[in-house]
Amino acid sequence: MAIVTVDPSGEEIYLPADQTVLGGLYAAGYAYTIGCRRGGCGVCKVDLLEGGVTYDHPVADDVLSREERQEGVCLTCRAVPDGDITVRFRSGSLRLVQPLLRSLNEKSRLQAAASAPQPKE
Numbered sequence: 001m002a003i004v005t006v007d008p009s010g011e012e013i014y015l016p017a018d019q020t021v022l023g024g025l026y027a028a029g030y031a032y033t034i035g036c037r038r039g040g041c042g043v044c045k046v047d048l049l050e051g052g053v054t055y056d057h058p059v060a061d062d063v064l065s066r067e068e069r070q071e072g073v074c075l076t077c078r079a080v081p082d083g084d085i086t087v088r089f090r091s092g093s094l095r096l097v098q099p100l101l102r103s104l105n106e107k108s109r110l111q112a113a114a115s116a117p118q119p120k121e
């Protein structure tokens with residue numbers, strides 16, 4: 001599992017393991033400006049402020065350049081979080097469009113947090 005924190009709102013969204021950032025946010029009831037959903041247009045880029053991601057498919061350099069990767073730009077339709085991440089949206093903003101899905105996502109997040117191993121004292 002991973003938690004996606006949205007900067008600057010602080011919204012926290014739960015993503016099951018191996019889910020892309022875009023897939024997880026849409027499944028949690030959110031929407032934002034996207035294009036192809038296949039890693040081909042670059043419309044879904046966000047700034048990755050904390051954490052790392054792995055791409056589930058190769059991403060062409062003309063869509064996400066080496067410089068952008070080094071600067072922390074993230075292609076959300078192909079990026080799978082390695083752990084908790086913090087992102088900032090570039091164009092447009094994240095919109096909650098399905099509040100029921102959001103509340104289900106919050107329950108999943110709380111259940112996952114409760115079942116996570118506790119640090120030893």
Ligand code: FES
Binds near residue numbers: 036038040044
């Ligand atoms: S939506 Fe086109 S690259 Fe992500």
